[in-house]
Amino acid sequence: MKKISIVINADDRLGHISPEIYGHFSEHLGRCIYNGIYVGENSPIPNTDGIRNDIIEAFRNIKAPVFRWPGGCFAEEYHWQDGIGEKALRRKIVNTNWGGVTEDNSFGTHEFMRFCELVGCKPYINVNVGSGSVREMSEWIEYMTSDAESPLTEQRKKNGRAEPWKLEYLGVGNENWGCGGNMRPEYYADVYKRYQTFCHNYSGNRLYRIACGPSSADYNWTEVMMKNLDSNNVDAIDLHYYTMPVWPEMESATDFDDELYYKTIAAANFSDELITRHSEIMNRYDPEKKIGLVIGEWGCWHKVEEGTNPGFLYQQNTMRDAIVAAIELNVFNRHSDRVVMANLAQAVNVLQSVILTEDDKMIKTPTYHVFDLFKTHQNNEAVYCYTQNENMSEGKNAPMISVSASVNEKSMTVTAANCSLTEEAAVECSIFGFKASSVSCRILTNEAHSYNDFDCPDRVSITEHTAVIKDNVLKLNIPPCAVVECVVD
Template sequence: MKKFSMLINASDVTGHINPEIYGHFSEHLGRCIYNGIYVGEDSPIPNVNGIRTDIVEAFKNIKLPVLRWPGGCFADEYHWKDGIGNKQSRKKMVNTNWGGVTEDNSFGTHEFMELCEQVGCQPYIAGNVGSGTVQELSEWVEYMTFDGVSPMADLRKENGREKPWKLKYLGIGNENWGCGGSMRPEYYADEYKRYQTFCKNYSGNQLFRIACGPSSADYNWTEVMMKNINKYTANGIALHFYAIPDWNTKGSATKFDNADYYKLISTANFMDELLTRHTEIMNRYDPNNDIGLIVDEWGCWFDVEEGTNPGFLYQQNTMRDAIVAALTLNIFNRHSKRVVMANLAQAVNVLQALILTEGEKMIKTPTYHVFDLYKEHQGGDAIYCYCGSEKMEGGAPMISSSASVKDGVMTITLANCSIDEEAEVECDICNFKGSEASARILTNEVHAHNDFDAPNVVHTEACDAKLVGNTLKVKLPACSVVSVTVK
């Protein structure tokens, strides 16, 4: 067993962990919405107005704070007026990005906003810049948020919603460097400023406007955007990064060797460098942190499961995914001075999903359980946390960590990223008075996963954490994630 020293200083606050850092993403892709979150009002699967009840309860359990919709690439071909009114007369379209299937628009604005109300989370709307118009996006904001007499407010009322919704988060375009229009950053910056001008704050609603940011390490995109926006035109800029060591051969979600594992963990750990370098650029133009960095697409991306539609991006989820999630969330916590939101791709049945469904069956993935372990970080103050861990093959740390304090309670999250090495961490806690510690753990063999025949193979349970004075000792089995509460 390897032993490591760790130091936490509760008086050294490094940032505030917005709950939205633990956000999620739902796109009209595969079975994320249809036959996932939304089963329809006539389904025998328990639902409220077509929205699956067990999924809502699972989201509520992890305190899901914000949900992004309708895309993704789908957002820049989505025309919102096709998804309102009588469902029988809604226009059908071809989902050209994801499988070429017919989109019947039965899940639209009203359904999404009701989903957010049932969960108790903030909606995050991604607006259409790629194939849309300024008028279209402007009218969508008016439709959702104006409490008065106007064509769009009247149309909303005709469709059954008298009072407007509150909408905080508005993304103006998605991946406009790629599927959202193949634009140069200079061109998009001008388009962004034009679109945001006409997205108004109606009836006391205050929009948090989010500009399309870079793909991974495109630091020039960030540079150009920061030269062209300011706190009066944008509240956030969005970064996308997927843990994919090789885009040409993504590999299997469940069949991988040790070399594949460490390569993926190293790729996921690159998030730390990305955030550091993009933050350095943003700091030069925005030293007061008025513009937040939003990682609104992140996660693992593997080959689809055999026998499934390649355009649906359905994949299994193992303890390897759990380690990636834990490592990444710790990175976000440590960068929470600049990072104000993140959205895992995606919530249900797509990529690194929280939940998988098959008919009436539903399973919570190892990634779901990581979010359950980490949920008490939401709304806490991130504090100095350093573990003298060694680096593994590829350069990622063996022990990943972060810590926060909220309402007099400290939450410490640790991941042992090694496949086969156990560890013991001895942590000195400074400037915090705690008398007891408790802990929960998620651990199993690295390929372990939950399926519909065995839905609880990977699960959380209580584990030991010893606090003597100001010294905390925690044992971390190989391939494990632990959350410690000190109070």
């Protein structure tokens, strides 16, 4: 057992933890939307307006704050007029990005907004810059948010929505350095400025404009964006980073050895350096931090499950993925002075999803349970947290413990992951600036390869855990490969 000392100073506030840091991403990819979130009104699977009831309930349980849609690369070939009106008359298209399947557009603007209403989350819509037009984007905004009399608002009313929707988050393009047009940053900056000019605010709605940010460690992209944009024309930029330990090759989601496990943990920890360096660039141009950093796509990207369409990106989800999720969410919390939103890729049946479905069955993955453990951080203030950490010798210099802490008027939340496969951690956490009298604790732990499937949906699940607090010192033991949440009152 290894002794770990942690110091938390609740008087040292790092930033407000926006609920949107715990956001999700839903793309027209594989079975994320169709046969995932959306089964249609005539499905025997219990649904509300075609949206699965069990999925609605699951996302409400983890207080999902925001969903990004319709992509991803799919967004850059999506034309919103194809997805409105009578479903039988909607234009069918080929999804050229993901599997070459026919997309019938039965899930469009009205269906997505209804999904957000049912879950109780905010919509984040990515508009088409790569193959779309300024007019197309501008008219979509008017269709969704205006209450004035116009052909577009009359069209919306005819399609069943009398009142405009509230739309806060608008992404102007997606991965425009790649599938969104293979643009140079200088070129995209000019394109973005043109598009945002026509992002009008209707009827009291105020758009939060998100520009395409860098891929992983492309620090030049951030430099060019910050040099050419300012808080008058952009509200945030969107960074994408996937945990891919052996890129460009792909590895199994479930069949991995200890060395690959630790490479994955190291790759997840790299997100801290990544956000730090991008933030340093942003700080030079925007010291007041008026421009936010969105982590628009993040998570583990493994090889697809054998026998599935390679273009559908369906993968299982183990305790290894849960540890990665805990590391990343702790990193986002600690950088909440700059990070305003993050969207896990993806919500259902794709990449590091929180939910998997098969016909009428649904399971919650280990990653889902991490979001459950971390949900009490939402809207808290992140506070200084120092860990006397040791790098795991077997873990390629990855730290053993990942942790973050936050407070509100009544309580403190501490979340920690023990990333070691072999060593238990005896944690002693000294708390300053917050009077602690009691603690409740929950834990997610199992062998690293363990996952939930349709035969055993609760193999990996949350249980109660023992922790004690005395004289403002929190003590608990964390077994190997485990994630814990402690709420201190």
